[in-house]
Structure formats: C-alpha cells, structure tokens
Amino acid sequence: MNDNVMRGRRLDGGSRAPKTYSTERLCASTGCDTKLSRYNRREFCFAHAPVKYPRLRGRIVSTEA
Numbered sequence: 097m098n099d100n101v102m103r104g105r106r107l108d109g110g111s112r113a114p115k116t117y118s119t120e121r122l123c124a125s126t127g128c129d130t131k132l133s134r135y136n137r138r139e140f141c142f143a144h145a146p147v148k149y150p151r152l153r154g155r156i157v158s159t160e161a
C-alpha cells in the first residue's frame with residue numbers, strides 16, 4: 097500500500113514568520129498620530145477608518161479645509 101499521495105508537505109511553515117504587528121503603529125492617515133492596537137489590523141484609527149459613508153444623494157463632500 098502506498099499512501100503517500102497526501103504526504104510530502106509538512107504544515108509547519110518554516111520560512112514564513114507569523115504576521116505580527118509592532119506595538120507602535122500609528123494611523124496611516126497623514127498627520128494623525130493615533131496609536132493603533134497591535135491587535136487592530138486596520139491601517140487607520142477609528143476616526144480615519146475607510147468607513148462607508150452614508151449616502152449623500154450624489155453630492156460630493158469636499159474634505160479640504
């Protein structure tokens with residue numbers, strides 16, 4: 097019986113380090129220095145998270161100050 101069809105690959109992933117996040121990550125938004133939790137995988141702080149904006153009836157709201 098040859099049962100090595102499903103073998104030959106170990107799943108201990110030697111070459112790939114687990115993805116970790118540094119403890120000091122800041123919001124990716126320019127000028128925002130809000131720190132992100134290392135457990136927060138998002139790039140932006142809560143305020144800058146690319147949320148779905150409410151429907152604005154087709155109007156484009158400028159964010160320029």
Ligand SMILES: [Zn+2]
Nearest residue numbers: 123128141144
């Ligand atoms: Zn931010």
